[in-house]
Amino acid sequence: MIRTRTLLFLCALACGAISPLAAQSADVAAVRTYADSHRREIVDEYLKLLSLPNVHGDAKALQANASLLSAMMKKRGVDTEIWPTSGGVPVVFGQKLVPGAKRTLLFYIHYDGQPVDAKRWAQPDPFVPVIRTDSIEAGGKVVTDLTNATYPDAWRIYARAAGDDRVPIEAILCALDALHSAPKENVKIILDGEEEGGGKGLSEVIQQYPDKLHSDLLIILDGPQHPSGRPTIYYGARGGASVNVTVYTAKQGMHSGNYGNWMPDANVRLAQLISSMVDVKGKVVIPGFYSDVLPFSAEARAMMDAVPDQSAQMQKDFGVGSLDGAASSLQEGLNMPSFSIHTMKGGEVGGVIAASATAEIAMRLVKDNEPRVMAQRVIDFIRAQGYFLVDKDPDVATLAAHPKIAKVTSRSLAATSGGAWRTDPKDPQAVFATNALKSAWGDGIVRIRTLGGSVPASPFIDAFRVPTIGISIANYDDNQHTDNENLRLGNLFEGMVTLASLMVQ
Ligand SMILES: [Zn+2]
Numbered sequence: 001m002i003r004t005r006t007l008l009f010l011c012a013l014a015c016g017a018i019s020p021l022a023a024q025s026a027d028v029a030a031v032r033t034y035a036d037s038h039r040r041e042i043v044d045e046y047l048k049l050l051s052l053p054n055v056h057g058d059a060k061a062l063q064a065n066a067s068l069l070s071a072m073m074k075k076r077g078v079d080t081e082i083w084p085t086s087g088g089v090p091v092v093f094g095q096k097l098v099p100g101a102k103r104t105l106l107f108y109i110h111y112d113g114q115p116v117d118a119k120r121w122a123q124p125d126p127f128v129p130v131i132r133t134d135s136i137e138a139g140g141k142v143v144t145d146l147t148n149a150t151y152p153d154a155w156r157i158y159a160r161a162a163g164d165d166r167v168p169i170e171a172i173l174c175a176l177d178a179l180h181s182a183p184k185e186n187v188k189i190i191l192d193g194e195e196e197g198g199g200k201g202l203s204e205v206i207q208q209y210p211d212k213l214h215s216d217l218l219i220i221l222d223g224p225q226h227p228s229g230r231p232t233i234y235y236g237a238r239g240g241a242s243v244n245v246t247v248y249t250a251k252q253g254m255h256s257g258n259y260g261n262w263m264p265d266a267n268v269r270l271a272q273l274i275s276s277m278v279d280v281k282g283k284v285v286i287p288g289f290y291s292d293v294l295p296f297s298a299e300a301r302a303m304m305d306a307v308p309d310q311s312a313q314m315q316k317d318f319g320v321g322s323l324d325g326a327a328s329s330l331q332e333g334l335n336m337p338s339f340s341i342h343t344m345k346g347g348e349v350g351g352v353i354a355a356s357a358t359a360e361i362a363m364r365l366v367k368d369n370e371p372r373v374m375a376q377r378v379i380d381f382i383r384a385q386g387y388f389l390v391d392k393d394p395d396v397a398t399l400a401a402h403p404k405i406a407k408v409t410s411r412s413l414a415a416t417s418g419g420a421w422r423t424d425p426k427d428p429q430a431v432f433a434t435n436a437l438k439s440a441w442g443d444g445i446v447r448i449r450t451l452g453g454s455v456p457a458s459p460f461i462d463a464f465r466v467p468t469i470g471i472s473i474a475n476y477d478d479n480q481h482t483d484n485e486n487l488r489l490g491n492l493f494e495g496m497v498t499l500a501s502l503m504v505q
Pocket residue numbers: 110164165195222223
């Protein structure tokens with residue numbers, strides 16, 4: 001029995017399967033039928049969008065994206081505007097207002113993507129989409145002849161931004177097609193072209209068009225689904241802050257034969273400093289690091305515990321031999337601040353002792369944290385280890401005057417890619433969204449209290465105090481931000497149903 005259950009569970013994992021609800025509304029059922037019977041044209045349109053390069057910062061390329069996206073929205077009868085921004089990357093805005101609508105939904109999606117390193121991809125060009133019968137890892141074969149294709153759920157489209165974050169754009173527009181462009185709620189869509197690289201555009205249009213952007217509920221459409229493949233809703237996300245630290249031991253590297261045992265090694269000093277911040281289990285020992293996090297309520301704890309925990313399978317999939325011990329589970333860990341060293345660099349070739357070494361300390365922070373306070377705790381800790389702190393490269397006299405010296409700079413992610421936020425899952429608008437998804441998918445949806453990564457909800461929340469939730473559509477193994485990014489077709493079709501469910505309550 002246990003074995004059978006395990007097999008079923010693994011199949012559900014592998015197939016990304018969730019069954020539609022028997023008691024779904026007629027509208028949702030109609031969207032489901034439409035998605036099934038229009039697979040070819042949905043995918044055709046999506047392939048055209050994926051063929052446009054959209055690397056963040058490339059204003060010219062992103063302007064071309066904005067034109068196509070605007071045309072796609074207009075085709076659905078959405079009142080569409082292209083809003084210029086100071087960085088030259090437009091924001092595309094569209095709305096479909098419905099007389100007598102009970103609420104206004106604002107969907108946020110970004111249309112820019114990460115840079116590509118084409119050599120690392122299994123296809124020549126990440127902007128010439130390739131269809132496979134399954135994921136590369138599962139042995140998916142390239143499909144070249146689409147003449148009689150039925151576009152099964154398991155097929156994948158490999159292309160940059162296929163998962164992050166163009167799929168919700170295609171899904172919401174095709175959901176409108178399925179609803180004959182007649183949603184029951186007011187629908188507003190904002191397409192941001194500066195999410196990946198950061199930029200002022202979003203803040204500018206929030207200042208410029210507050211009335212247009214006013215809504216009762218902000219829905220962030222970004223991030224991958226839970227690995228179970230079930231529709232996933234989140235009620236918060238982490239923000240972040242970083243501290244860069246460079247330790248110095250001399251004005252230049254010195255010969256390790258002539259000066260070994262005399263000149264201190266900056267690489268060793270940096271390693272010692274970093275290791276003094278974290279205990280052997282992975283808990284950060286910087287005073288106050290965890291102290292801002294409010295105790296989890298019984299409801300919060302229950303929500304975290306209800307998320308399927310697939311640690312054992314994920315350890316196998318990703319080759320993780322042992323887990324960090326800072327939290328008792330993945331979900332608990334996502335509701336706490338985390339500490340990573342994104343890069344450590346030091347030394348040089350040529351047989352010399354390193355004179356300087358740098359670490360980029362990255363913290364993911366939860367709603368209860370204040371980024372500046374957290375960065376200051378790290379800086380105070382470094383000082384408490386006997387370091388004299390400077391904010392620019394020290395000269396020889398300064399170096400000689402201090403036994404231990406380090407340069408520190410800090411940055412809060414709140415200014416660029418979003419601070420932490422959380423909406424009470426009992427907020428009436430959050431309850432509306434939860435129930436909408438349940439109306440399409442039943443109780444099997446995955447509800448996440450805090451998404452681990454950052455999404456740019458804060459500028460809206462700061463300006464409008466608007467209840468906010470997020471919905472993830474892309475498959476969890478979409479390789480976003482790296483090579484061979486892909487989208488499982490079933491996620492696009494299911495995404496249409498999920499987004500339609502919000503528009504027809
Ligand atoms: Zn994204």
